[in-house]
Amino acid sequence: MKAAADRILDLRGMIIPVTFLKVTRALREMKAGETIEIVGNDPETRRDLFKILQTFSYELLTMNNKQIPYRIRLIKGRPNDAIVKSSRTRETHDPRPR
Amino acid sequence: MPSSSRPARERPTILVPVDFSLCSGTALGKARSWAAEHGGKIVVLHVIDHDFVAQCIREHLGSENEIKKTLFLNAKIRLRDFLRGEDMDGDGVETAVCEGIPCIEINKKALACDADMIVMGSRGHADEMKTIFFGSTTERVLRFIRRPVLCVPPKENHGHK
Numbered sequence: 001m002k003a004a005a006d007r008i009l010d011l012r013g014m015i016i017p018v019t020f021l022k023v024t025r026a027l028r029e030m031k032a033g034e035t036i037e038i039v040g041n042d043p044e045t046r047r048d049l050f051k052i053l054q055t056f057s058y059e060l061l062t063m064n065n066k067q068i069p070y071r072i073r074l075i076k077g078r079p080n081d082a083i084v085k086s087s088r089t090r091e092t093h094d095p096r097p098r
Numbered sequence: 099m100p101s102s103s104r105p106a107r108e109r110p111t112i113l114v115p116v117d118f119s120l121c122s123g124t125a126l127g128k129a130r131s132w133a134a135e136h137g138g139k140i141v142v143l144h145v146i147d148h149d150f151v152a153q154c155i156r157e158h159l160g161s162e163n164e165i166k167k168t169l170f171l172n173a174k175i176r177l178r179d180f181l182r183g184e185d186m187d188g189d190g191v192e193t194a195v196c197e198g199i200p201c202i203e204i205n206k207k208a209l210a211c212d213a214d215m216i217v218m219g220s221r222g223h224a225d226e227m228k229t230i231f232f233g234s235t236t237e238r239v240l241r242f243i244r245r246p247v248l249c250v251p252p253k254e255n256h257g258h259k
Contacts, residue, residue: 016176017168017173018154018159020168021154021168022159024160025160025164028160048175048179052168052171052175054171
């Protein structure tokens with residue numbers, strides 16, 4: 001995985017539904033294979049983001065959602081790809097014992 | 099409660115417009131109590147404000163269709179969660195999401211579902227200053243509606259939210 005995402009979408013200080021509109025716009029503009037890092041602090045956006053993205057093809061790369069601001073990194077898939085939840089997916093900075 | 103000019107029905111219909119505010123949650127709770135007592139049916143409506151859609155288009159957040167698609171999906175998810183939070187996600191509750199000018203859409207829906215009563219929160223998410231100068235959605239509904247409206251104030255501990 002690349003160290004830096006192709007795009008960083010800073011949604012701090014924004015709430016739904018504006019956050020969802022910004023994420024869906026960014027995903028529409030991206031090409032397949034490009035990555036995006038979403039940075040935000042609205043808990044409702046974090047809770048419902050993946051429900052909103054159900055019409056997009058993407059792979060979840062990393063999700064650090066245990067702290068604020070949370071960071072979610074996705075890679076866009078091809079239009080006809082199924083949504084993939086990668087085995088690489090992990091929650092970083094998770095303080096719970098494994 | 100239901101209009102005296104209309105014959106009483108076996109299963110009265112209560113329309114509850116919601117904007118997901120605490121006050122609309124309180125209104126939903128009142129409607130649920132009333133429906134349980136009278137065996138009524140509840141129709142919960144959320145209106146996506148046409149002005150907000152227009153503002154999103156001006157902000158270049160997508161085409162009109164793309165914006166509406168995202169807003170409708172968001173509204174349906176929030177409505178389902180909102181009802182679940184009020185323990186109202188079972189039978190006997192019908193939901194609807196539409197886009198337009200809220201007071202007009204609420205009146206249209208009241209006629210379409212032949213609502214016997216409308217239960218609304220007195221204060222929603224609308225901007226405080228806008229509400230002071232132009233009135234709340236509830237006040238605008240009251241200007242045109244020909245059905246009984248129960249206006250529910252926020253609980254005291256809700257503050258100004």
